[in-house]
Amino acid sequence: MKCMDINCDMGESFGAYTLGMDETVIPYISSANIACGWHAGDAMVMDSTVEMAAARGVGVGAHPGYPDRMGFGRRNLGCTPEEIRNYVIYQLGALQAFCRAHETRLRHVKPHGALYLTAVENEDVARAVAEAIVRVDPELMYVALAGAKGERMRRIGEAVGLKVVYEAFPDRAYTPDGTLVSRKTPGAVIKDPGQVASRALQMAKEGTVVAQDGTVISLEVQTLCVHGDTPNAVDLVKGIRRALESEGIQIRPMGT
Numbered sequence: 001m002k003c004m005d006i007n008c009d010m011g012e013s014f015g016a017y018t019l020g021m022d023e024t025v026i027p028y029i030s031s032a033n034i035a036c037g038w039h040a041g042d043a044m045v046m047d048s049t050v051e052m053a054a055a056r057g058v059g060v061g062a063h064p065g066y067p068d069r070m071g072f073g074r075r076n077l078g079c080t081p082e083e084i085r086n087y088v089i090y091q092l093g094a095l096q097a098f099c100r101a102h103e104t105r106l107r108h109v110k111p112h113g114a115l116y117l118t119a120v121e122n123e124d125v126a127r128a129v130a131e132a133i134v135r136v137d138p139e140l141m142y143v144a145l146a147g148a149k150g151e152r153m154r155r156i157g158e159a160v161g162l163k164v165v166y167e168a169f170p171d172r173a174y175t176p177d178g179t180l181v182s183r184k185t186p187g188a189v190i191k192d193p194g195q196v197a198s199r200a201l202q203m204a205k206e207g208t209v210v211a212q213d214g215t216v217i218s219l220e221v222q223t224l225c226v227h228g229d230t231p232n233a234v235d236l237v238k239g240i241r242r243a244l245e246s247e248g249i250q251i252r253p254m255g256t
Contacts, residue, residue: 004204004244005223005254006237007031007143007167009063009112011049012040012229020228026052028237030253031059031223033110033143036091039065039073046098054104059253061143064091065112073113074183081128084115088132096136108165108254109133110143119153120145120179126156134160141165141255147209147219149178165254168209168221170200171236176215187212191232197239200224204249223254 010026011034012019019040026032032053035041041049053060065073067087079087092109099106111119111129119126130153133140138161144153146166157164171190173181181188190196203209203221211217226237241251 002204002248003250003252004221005030005059005165006226006240006244006251007033007061007110007223007254008226008228008233008237009033009035010053010228011035011045011063013045014040014042014069021233022049022052022228024234025226025228025237026056026058028234028241029058029226030251031061031108033061033063033108033112034095035112036062036064036095038067038087038091039069039112046095047101050095050098050104051102054102057253059107059255060095060099060104061108061110061141062092062095062106063110063112064088065115068114073115076114076118081124084125084128085132088129089136092132092136092140106137106140108141108143110167116145117180120149121152123152123156126153127160130157130160130162134162138162143167143223143254145179146221147178147217163255166220166222167225168203168219168223169225170196170203170240171226171230174209174211174217176211176213176217178211178217178219181212189227189230191230191236193232193235193239196226196236197243200240201243201247204244205247
């Protein structure tokens with residue numbers, strides 16, 4: 001039986017601000033990428049989100065980003081590789097502590113926002129993130145962009161000894177070269193539940209996605225991401241799960 005993971009970025013509320021719909025999304029996912037306090041999240045939210053994921057058997061992953069709350073981690077700060085490496089180590093350590101407090105384990109790492117997209121393009125950044133992960137725990141999985149565009153992240157992750165998991169985005173538009181369309185571009189975020197479910201099924205069964213210009217891109221997919229801050233995220237993730245299960249695809253946390 002074919003298996004697929006559904007992951008969602010979570011734990012991005014902080015202080016008096018509530019972001020995302022974590023409690024209503026989590027019943028439909030199998031892995032959670034939890035913000036580590038720098039682009040979003042705080043100690044209270046990290047604690048409650050890890051507890052919620054552990055109680056539901058959802059795989060816990062870290063979602064480290066640039067120290068950029070004002071820009072929600074979606075701006076490239078131009079940090080040095082050494083800074084990135086230590087920033088990621090710092091954030092993984094924080095979330096790992098909450099995992100231990102709730103008697104669960106940290107399973108994977110998915111860079112957030114600009115850090116993720118920069119790692120796709122920049123070898124030094126991809127290496128800094130991978131080295132940070134392996135220094136904290138070489139058993140952690142490294143989530144990388146599926147397809148040829150993510151080859152740099154895959155190659156570097158495997159070179160340092162990490163297991164790499166290939167990720168695709170049914171709720172995001174793709175460019176012809178296989179990367180994500182900038183959020184500043186109209187249509188970059190796909191909000192129609194039927195379209196998103198159809199794209200997810202195509203990714204899972206056929207290993208392809210259609211770019212904005214009609215180009216068919218090949219990609220090996222092991223996990224599908226839904227963004228929890230999309231207003232109708234619950235409808236999107238429910239539609240994805242229903243579509244996959246209707247085709248006999250079992251939903252499991254990545255790496256299981």
